[in-house]
Structures are given as C-alpha cells and as structure tokens.
Amino acid sequence: MADSVLFLFDASSEGRVLMTPGDPPKPLTIGDQPGYEDVVSLSGRVLRGDGASDVWARLAPGASIPEGLVALERRVLADLLGGDLFTRSGIAYQMMNLTVKNRFCGVCGAAMRDHRRERARECPACRAMAYPTLSPAIIVAVERDGMLLMGHNVNFPAGRYSVLAGFVEPGETLEQAVEREVYEESGIRINNIRYFESQPWPFPSSMMVGFRADWESGDPQPDGEEIADVRWVTPDNLPDLPPSVSISRRLINDWLRRRGSVAS
Ligand SMILES: [Zn+2]
Incomplete structure (x- = not known):
C-alpha cells in the first residue's frame, strides 16, 4: 500500500x-x-x-x-x-x-462535513450533498491522407501545437461537441468519429474524452480568437508537442505509430 x-x-x-x-x-x-x-x-x-x-x-x-x-x-x-x-x-x-x-450548506446554511464513504461533502442538518465539479471536454485527432490536424492555441508556448479540444455544451452529445469544436476552430467538416480513450485532467476539473475522426471537407482556417494557427502536420515536420502525460500526446503518438513513426 x-x-x-x-x-x-x-x-x-x-x-x-x-x-x-x-x-x-x-x-x-x-x-x-x-x-x-x-x-x-x-x-x-x-x-x-x-x-x-x-x-x-x-x-x-x-x-x-x-x-x-x-x-x-x-x-x-x-x-x-x-x-x-x-x-x-x-x-x-x-x-x-x-x-x-462547500464549507456551508447552500440549502440550509449549516456547516458541511466530508462524507464518510464517498468523495463528497454532506450537510448533517438537511442531508444535502455536494460533489466535485467535473467538466466534460472533447479532444480529437482529425486525419486526412496520413496528415494530422493540429492547432496553436493562443495560450500555448511559442511553437507548440496540439490536436483540437473544447468543452461540451449543455444539450450536446460528445459527438456533436467534436463536430462543433473542429468546425469552429478550423472550418473543417469531419466524419467517422470514433472513441479513443479518456483522461481526468484536473486543471481545474476537466474530464477529457478522446476521439479520432476523418476529414470530410474544407481547408484549415483558424478562428483567430482561441486558435492562432491550424494546419495539417506530417510525421516528418512535427511541431513542438504537448507533454507525454496528456491525452493529446497519446492521440498524437497513436497517429505516429500507425504512420510507422515514433514520437521523439
Ligand atoms: Zn443543509
């Protein structure tokens, strides 16, 4: 232990x-x-x-x-x-x-305490419960003829690129969030969306759900606000990549392995 x-x-x-x-x-x-x-x-x-x-x-x-x-x-x-x-x-x-x-109950105002068995807070007076926030987000590797779609977020270090990602909005399925985020951030339409894997990403409270998808139409156009540049990347012209702990890097490494390359 x-x-x-x-x-x-x-x-x-x-x-x-x-x-x-x-x-x-x-x-x-x-x-x-x-x-x-x-x-x-x-x-x-x-x-x-x-x-x-x-x-x-x-x-x-x-x-x-x-x-x-x-x-x-x-x-x-x-x-x-x-x-x-x-x-x-x-x-x-x-x-x-x-x-x-959640130091105090939002329902009755009593002091809350940790729940004995669950990762939660409970109110001893009215039994209201509070759970940690989890914010679902999608991240997707879009491919076209052996190329991978990657974007430079305005908050990234200079030269860093990653696959596209964004938060799920109320009322959306994960697949709809994937289609919307890719179109908003790159102007590209995709199809053949399939699940890859997921990763808790507590910065501060994301649950990243990873997908792969195929290009359908359009050329990369950054939204100019969140994404400063978006482009097709090949294994022999890789930009600076996200750290190995992240699901973004695992999506990129998975693509590289299937192209017969290994990430440096
Ligand atoms: Zn209460």
Whole structure:
C-alpha cells in the first residue's frame, strides 16, 4: 500500500504542491503536518481506492511557502514521481476545491462535513450533498491522407501545437461537441468519429474524452480568437508537442505509430 501523502497546496488557483526539494523531490507525509499547522487555512482527508487515505491542506492566503519546501506544478509530477502520485494529487486538489466552495450548506446554511464513504461533502442538518465539479471536454485527432490536424492555441508556448479540444455544451452529445469544436476552430467538416480513450485532467476539473475522426471537407482556417494557427502536420515536420502525460500526446503518438513513426 502506498504511503499516505500530505498534499500541501499553495494558495494559487493552479494549486502547486509543496515538497521537499531533491532529485526527485520528496512528497510530504502525514507526520510532517504539525510543522505547518500555523500556515494552513483548511485541510481534509482524501479517500483512496485501496482503503487508505491521503490528506490535503491549503496554505492560508498570503502565507509564504515554509522554509525548506518548493512549489511544484502538478502537471510535472507524472514525469518526476509517476502516474499514481499525479492522479492522487489531482484528486486531492479537487477535494480541496470542493471543500473551499462547500464549507456551508447552500440549502440550509449549516456547516458541511466530508462524507464518510464517498468523495463528497454532506450537510448533517438537511442531508444535502455536494460533489466535485467535473467538466466534460472533447479532444480529437482529425486525419486526412496520413496528415494530422493540429492547432496553436493562443495560450500555448511559442511553437507548440496540439490536436483540437473544447468543452461540451449543455444539450450536446460528445459527438456533436467534436463536430462543433473542429468546425469552429478550423472550418473543417469531419466524419467517422470514433472513441479513443479518456483522461481526468484536473486543471481545474476537466474530464477529457478522446476521439479520432476523418476529414470530410474544407481547408484549415483558424478562428483567430482561441486558435492562432491550424494546419495539417506530417510525421516528418512535427511541431513542438504537448507533454507525454496528456491525452493529446497519446492521440498524437497513436497517429505516429500507425504512420510507422515514433514520437521523439
Ligand atoms: Zn443543509
């Protein structure tokens, strides 16, 4: 059974995790907690699938990072410490956000508490429940004659391209969201939409659902707002790609493997 980790988050909206510096950095454990009590504003338990639990805690707004610790972006944890710790840090972050937003019941105003068996908050007075937010989003690899459709989002680092993605809107099926996002971001019509795989992406609360699809008509035209450039890419002219932990990279690697190439 994996050790119980204390996920101590800084007060940023991204929720960076504080750890002991090193190569690799070392997660804090439950036993480390008393030393940080004076800088922590909230904390709670995170139920794990194996019957044990982790703990999350949040630095009080304005408190500085305790001496001897470093703040790490959660998305680098998979490469540094493995996929299991990356996943657990995301669950801890989402439980923290759930607690911050549900300290008091929205129905009757009583103080809420963690549910004993579920990853949820409950009201002891009126039994109202609150669950973590999950926002479904689609991501899709569109192919045409061995080429892959990739876009440069205005928020990406310079030179970075990825397959297209976007949030599902109320009333939409996942397939309709795939068609709409591709058309909005590239002007391209697609067909033959099929499921690939999914990935929880807790930045802050996405559930990425991956698809593959085929080009039907149109030439790439960026929307000019969210997407600054969109183009067909071949295995021998790859741009800078998303990190390996992401489903976008797995969609790209899957396409490369089927083209007989391997991502560098
Ligand atoms: Zn209540």
